[in-house]
Amino acid sequence: MKRSKKLEKELAVLNVKNKEAQKSSVVTKTLLEKVISEISGVPLVRISSNIFTQINNLQSVLDNQIFGQTEANTEITKALKRAYAGVSLVNGPIASFLLLGPTGVGKTELVKVLTKELYGDPNKYLLKLDMSEFREKHQMSRLLGAPAGYVGYDDAPQLTEFLRKKPYSVILFDEIEKGHPENLNILLQMLEEGKITDARGNTVSCEHTLIFLTSNLGKNQLNKFASKIGFSSLTEQSEQNYQSIKEQVMEEITKRIKPEILGRISSKIVFRPIDKKVLTKIIEKELGILQSHLLKQGKTISFTNDSVNNLVEQAGENFEYGAREIKTLLANTIQNQLAQFILESPRVRNIQVKSNKKNIVIERKSA
Template sequence: LDEYRKYIEKDGALERRFQPVIVEQPTVEDTIRILYGLKKKFEEFHNVEYTPEAIEKAVILSERYITERNLPDKAIDVLDEAGSLVKLRAYQLPPELKELEDKIKEIEEKKEEAAAEQDYEKAARLRDEELKLRAKFEGLKAKWKQELAVNRPKVREEDVADVVSRWTGIPVKRLHESDMEKLLNIEVELQKRVIGQDEAIRAIARAIRRSRVGLKGKHRPIGVFLFLGPTGVGKTETAKALAEYLFGSEDALIRFDMSEYMEKHTVSRLVGAPPGYVGYEEGGQLTERVRRKPYSVLLFDEIEKAHPDVFNIFLQIFDDGRLTDAMGRTVDFSNTIIIMTSNLGARLIAHGSQIGFEKKFGVVDYEQMKKNVLEQVKRTFNPEFLNRIDELVVYRPLEKEHVVKIIELQLEHVNKSLQEWGIKVKLHRSFIDWLIDKEYKPEYGARSIKRALQHHVEDVLAEELLRGALRDVEEVEIKVKNEKPYLKPIKKKEKLEAIFNQ
């Protein structure tokens, strides 16, 4: 239709010479029948055999994951490319033939060297050996080709999934894995990365499950969430964990800082500049990124800072799951998870204990804090905006045991980075308690602990490694003595002696 409007409809004299016939795309069942009709031609062309499961998978996966094109076109292309992929893989020389070919090349090089050195006897001997190997190679190759002609390589459903994965960027294992199993395990997987927010994670998981089993509008996004609460307690980390678990990679996270969209004219940056303005052909920052990566998590940081006109665009996305950019293209948001964050809770916490804070750890009344945060949200955002959100998720401030777990998670990352040095770091409980007591600040959340670990662990280790002081060390323990942290290196031989002494 776009091409018809662009090249024919605008020319009245040309347009009246045609009778438009609107052809709707076929259903999934009709497309499967179409592919069965094309099956024989593709099998003859690629010299492969398509399994029934591969044909059905080509239609189902292309319908679900390739949103910019229509059936049967996209399913036919997937089937064609899967056949080509299997053919290329099957027609690579088997290891035995490859090894024989390499040996022939090696003998040929030695023969040329012998001839250059005028050692004709050796050259003749190598020539005879080469001819024998070539005869063997050709015989085995002919037999291999004959076997291929009789037993055509099969195109299976995993080959089709591989093609769709290459096109969409969604890892193959995610296409194979049962969606039901994945949805049932959301809480378990997120809790490995997001510490101390079980209630928030349960609310997110419930909303996503409701959406995926079809209890919501078909075209709406998978989930629309507003994350509230203090800073540094896991709101952004939740978005990253969701992107990795549901879409296979943290690269599926598309992030926007809404402090950049405080002015009225910045709306055009999201959907694209109008015709005639600079940047018209570049498309919008939001629409273009979703168009290229339709399976993603959209993170809008500090949503309360956005201009009211930006919220009007969001209303359409939340309701219909689509948005038309400045170039007239409709972008599908039905396969995205939309997460907005706000630090309204942090501002309330900063004003003292009226929402539940009286000391470094321990919330007197989380429900009261939640109530006050939600009241401020209602005063800040319009009802029509809030009514379109699936879940308002209020994050808890961190308790001491949560901070300890976060330190342990950060230590795992440090040890992973130190693997190439062959060193492992352990933190003594005295150091952990000292670090929390001296460095943890509730108003900054886990970020204050991350900075403290960089200063007291990573910086010290970097200096010691560069000086060569830890060259013979396998394990380092960090302790505290007289209110000062220190490194206790354990040399390899000392560690071995300690094991034997036990």
Template sequence: MVRMLKAEEIRESLRREIVGQDEAIEAVVRAVTVAMLGVTDPKHPLGTFLFMGPTGTGKSAMARALAKVLHGDEDKVVVVNCTEFKHSHEVSKLIGAPPGYVGHDQPPFITPEKIQDRFTVVVFEELEKAHPALFDLLLQILDNGELYTAKGEKLDFTKCFIIMTSNVSAREIDDITKEAIGFQPPNPPEEDPDKFDRHIRQVCMQALERSFRPEFINRIDEIIVFRRLKMDHLQKILDKFLLDTRARFAIAGIGTVITDEAKAFLLQKGTNLRYGARPLKRAVRQYLEYPLAQFVMHHGVSEREVVYVLADPPNDALRFEVRQLKKGELIVMS
């Protein structure tokens, strides 16, 4: 059962998960607010979105964040990876193979049970890689809010949010981003900080019109181009990643304190503005999580001890020190 949420509560919850994408967050907040009131068109999905823009900026993460806000679990998402539907015969897997065809006895990928809950989030990832036959099915979802499986079962999407992601202009965006950062990690030096974002939006919309049929584009409620992540965004994302890492180690009984120098090291290692937040996540895994796990396995950490994470520039790494907790001292997770 999804509880009623106010717009500000939805907004703040999404901002804790998604950094630097206020336009996308506002679009989702509008759709969820209307859906919460029960005044959406009963013959259409609750909201339909197409997210475009640079890689690693949170397009797919927005779907998981919305599921977390609505259902308390970011994994309560029905994900359709469109790379699995590149050929016409593969599209039948989505709703089941027709009678007489191989696989007719197999259940379809989407079943009534998967989308029966109110406010189900359905994601079609990398939309541009799908065979055109998939778009015929999507048109039915966007237009009528329903599909029928090969066995005649109705798939009701009128209680669903449909999120589609696309990297259709990835190469052009990468060229723009390389120009914007001049191959350097600091903030772009241009006088107009929004210049390149506007250029990316223009390129995305042109690619959209080249790649998708007008009748498909016109049925999407919100088309959002995600913005490039800048250094201040990556700093906030790093804090989020580190909070998650520390929480997982804490569950295993290992308290940690990460120094500002260690954070700066991870930010330097994980900053590549061409690829968004993904290199940062890899840096946390490579330089912090795996070495820290090795350290704990080798040295052990007692109940009244905490591991301090420090930078070790000469070795181009992080180093770890076990320190005693003072009486009454607490480890703050922030």
């Protein structure tokens, strides 16, 4: 009798396991999309989402994450709409962009946001090439491979190998003015023919690729302009000055980059220096991220208007780095204090950040 009951229990367990196995073996739409993505190299987001819907919503996505650069967001959106609608006359990659402007205004951040929106994880689908690492002509062998008999011949070419595995991706040539002029010739074949050949003779397509070039050329003029207007709003006169500086930046770039390369780029965009309004939005965004992190721990944190204004004033003391130093500023003024406060008062659930003259103060929020 006991043996019979034991066998019945074992049979019941086996039946449950069998049902679970059958469920896991069912081919679903999600599973199929994932397998296709892994085999083809096409991002999952491109398979599971409607690209036309994504492109139509792209302007608002960029405006909500890249503050103060409406012109840049609009130019990029227009170029991508032309490409995906099939009315672009470019035979190379989907589109190519030259982003100009001082450091810390959102050039690289825009590329990351765009990659995430159209392809997925930037860590996976964005190849960032720091052109300061290609100051010498021979260093280009890292991207296309070394000729037979040379050191590095057995190493996989960085650029072509990436494109072979991820044909739908984004390539960022960062700070192109720092690279050897001859090394930029790699762009000619990519922009003109939509493909590239490595040292071993292997040709890979970049027809489904977005190409970005960034440069800090003209940053001195733009930083000088930013320091003059300070935190004030743009007037009609200052807007005219900006347009004049924009023309100077374009003149400078034509002296440094070959016209045959510039002529093949879809759009050339000069980013605006950031002002107080933009700095405030960026800081509020970062503070919102901090609030979300603490909420996961069961804690709330609020910021008084004075504390936010204090942070904005500190961030605006040095226009040279734009918004690049904001994370460091928040770490030094808030996060260090906050960490100490939480460790000393782990039971406190409601926290407030306020300003006491020039100092940031963290305390328990009163009911």
